[in-house]
Structures are given as structure tokens and as C-alpha cells.
Amino acid sequence: MSLCNFFSGKTKAIACGIGLLLAGAVQADCEENCSERCCVSSVQIGANYTRANIKVGGQSSFDGNLGGVQGSYEYKPWNGFYSGLRAAWKEGKTENSSADRKLVYIDVQERVGYTYSPCCSDWAVTIFSGFGYRYLEHRLKQSHEPSIKFKYNEFYVPVGFLSEWFFHSCLSAGLNCIWMPQVFPTVEIRPLKGAHWDLKNTVGNVLVELPVTYFFQGRRCCSLTLKPFYERWEDGRSTAETSNGQKLGLPKNSYNFWGVELNFSYAF
Numbered sequence: 001m002s003l004c005n006f007f008s009g010k011t012k013a014i015a016c017g018i019g020l021l022l023a024g025a026v027q028a029d030c031e032e033n034c035s036e037r038c039c040v041s042s043v044q045i046g047a048n049y050t051r052a053n054i055k056v057g058g059q060s061s062f063d064g065n066l067g068g069v070q071g072s073y074e075y076k077p078w079n080g081f082y083s084g085l086r087a088a089w090k091e092g093k094t095e096n097s098s099a100d101r102k103l104v105y106i107d108v109q110e111r112v113g114y115t116y117s118p119c120c121s122d123w124a125v126t127i128f129s130g131f132g133y134r135y136l137e138h139r140l141k142q143s144h145e146p147s148i149k150f151k152y153n154e155f156y157v158p159v160g161f162l163s164e165w166f167f168h169s170c171l172s173a174g175l176n177c178i179w180m181p182q183v184f185p186t187v188e189i190r191p192l193k194g195a196h197w198d199l200k201n202t203v204g205n206v207l208v209e210l211p212v213t214y215f216f217q218g219r220r221c222c223s224l225t226l227k228p229f230y231e232r233w234e235d236g237r238s239t240a241e242t243s244n245g246q247k248l249g250l251p252k253n254s255y256n257f258w259g260v261e262l263n264f265s266y267a268f
Contacts, residue, residue, distance in 0.1 A: 039221065039267035045071040046225075046263030052094055054101065057237070057251025062101050064094030070261060076115055082126050084111040104137040109158055126162040131155070132180060136235070146191075152235055154185040156205065170216075176209040185236055187250065197250065200236030207231045213265075223265045231257040 050066040068090035075083045090105040113128025136152040160178030167173060185199040211227040238250030 040075060040077045042074050042076070042265050042267040043072075044074075044225075044263045044265040045069070046261055048088070048090060048259055048261040050090055050092070050257050050259035052092065052103065053256040054094055054103070055254040055256075057253075059251075060096040060098070062094035062096050062099075064092055064101075064103075066090040066092030066103065066105065066257075066259075068105070070263070076126065078115055078117040078124055079119075080115060082111070082113040082115045082128060084128070084130075085109070086111070099140060099142040101141075102139040104135070106135040108133045111158065122166040124164050128161070129157065129159045132158050134233070149190040151188040151190075152185065152199075153188070154182050154199075154235070156180045156182045160207075164211075164213075170214060172213045172215075174209075174211045174213075176207075176211065178207040180205040180207065180233075182236070187235070187238070189250075198239045199250075200239060200252075202234040202236045202252075205233050221267050223267070225261070225263045225265060227261040227263065229257075229259055229261065231255070233257070 047069050048067065050068075052062075052064055052066050054062040056062070068088065070086070070088035072084060072086040075081075086107075086109045088105070088107045090103075092103060094101045094103060109130060109132040111128045111130040113126055113130075115124055115126040117124035132155070134152070134154045134156065136150075136154070138150040138152075139147055140150065141147045158178050158180050160176065162174065162176045164172050164174040181203040182201045182205065185201060186196050187199055188196050207229065208231075209227050209229045211225050213223050213225040216222040216224070233255040235253035235255075237252040
């Protein structure tokens with residue numbers, strides 16, 4: 001073997017060794033940065049304001065304001081299994097020229113999915129599905145008429161994604177989109193002896209959120225999130241019929257909710 005070949009082989013071996021050391025150092029740095037950037041679990045609580053528009057078949061639209069609170073828990077490691085639980089409550093009054101509707105809104109949603117984020121990157125995407133429950137209570141009061149109460153109980157399957165982009169050391173922005181097709185909606189009407197009526201399933205239910213988050217500490221343990229949102233929801237018409245086959249005719253409801261949430265989060 002010539003001296004030239006000997007030194008050539010040694011040079012290649014040294015280059016390979018340096019490359020492996022650099023790759024290991026980069027990987028270790030990535031893992032350290034990832035561990036610093038996000039904690040595995042977080043608890044969030046906050047308040048919300050909603051502008052509501054309700055369209056009921058055969059009637060003028062109802063408009064009004066709602067307010068309430070919400071809270072959530074998330075287990076969200078990067079490049080790992082994701083799970084979450086969220087609950088929200090709102091209440092307020094809507095009206096048109098001839099009647100008013102007091103509305104109570106309760107929503108509970110369980111989520112399971114996966115979070116993906118390239119190592120050392122500034123963004124993450126979570127894809128999930130799960131199971132949800134929506135309770136809507138209407139108290140309809142018309143002029144010179146006794147009030148009527150409608151209690152909607154609706155189960156649905158949320159399918160969606162959550163995204164987050166860290167564009168500054170203490171700021172992030174995101175886009176969340178959720179589709180919520182119903183699977184078993186019913187309504188109870190009082191004072192009609194509390195009978196439960198089945199409703200048509202609806203699939204045009206969507207939620208879009210645009211969260212902006214400010215982090216108070218370098219390790220992002222505490223944060224404040226401003227989250228504008230738009231939600232479209234529908235109650236299907238009644239499937240109930242009389243003994244001779246005549247439809248009872250409870251109409252379809254359509255809701256448009258615009259609003260904003262302000263949440264405080266603690267991650268650990």
C-alpha cells in the first residue's frame with residue numbers, strides 16, 4: 001500500500017468520525033431545545049364573549065350577546081401521543097322584533113390524536129378526533145304567550161387539527177379547525193310533558209380559531225392566549241310524526257357564533 005493511499009484512508013476515517021460527532025451534537029442540541037420549548041401537560045382557564053345569531057325556520061333571526069367561562073387540560077408532547085379534555089359554558093339573551101330567546105350553551109369535548117414537529121423547528125401540528133357533547137337550552141318568550149323551553153342534547157364526533165408557530169421567543173400564533181358531525185341529537189320540549197324527540201343529524205358544524213399566545217417565561221410555563229373564533233352549528237329538524245304520519249314540524253336551527261376567548265395557561 002502506498003503512502004498516499006494510507007493517508008487518504010486515514011483522512012476519510014477522521015472525516016467520518018468528525019461527521020458522527022457533529023451529528024450527535026446536533027441531535028443532543030435538538031433534544032435539549034425541544035425539552036425547553038414545550039412542557040408535556042398544560043391546564044388552561046379563561047373567559048369568553050360571543051356575539052350570537054340564531055336562525056329558526058319560519059321566523060326572524062335572533063341576535064344577542066353571550067358570556068361565560070371555559071377550561072381545558074392537554075397532554076401534548078412533541079412527536080407523540082396527544083390527548084385533551086375541554087369544557088365551555090356560555091349564557092345570554094337573544095331577541096328579534098317579536099320575541100326573545102335566553103340561551104344556555106354547554107360543550108364538553110374529549111380529544112385523542114398525534115402531535116408532529118420537526119426537531120429544532122418553530123412549529124407543530126396536532127391531528128385529532130374524539131367525542132363531544134353539546135347542550136343548548138332555549139327559553140322562548142313571545143308577546144302574550146307562555147314561555148316554552150327547548151333542551152337540545154347533541155352528541156358529535158370532532159375531527160380537526162391544531163397548529164402553532166413560534167415566531168418570537170415569547171410569542172406564537174396558530175390556526176385551529178374542527179369539524180363536528182352529529183351522531184345522536186335529541187330535544188326535550190316543555191311544557192309538552194317533557195317528551196324527547198329525535199332530530200336529524202347535521203354535518204355542517206365547524207369551528208375556526210386563531211390563537212395568539214404570549215409566554216411570560218423562557219421555558220414557557222405560564223402564558224396568556226387571545227383566541228378569536230367563529231363557530232357554525234345546526235340543530236336538525238324533528239323526525240317526530242303523529243300516529244297518522246303527519247310531521248310535527250319542529251324546524252331546523254342555525255347558529256353563527258363570533259367571539260373571543262382570553263385564557264391563562266400553566267404548563268408542566
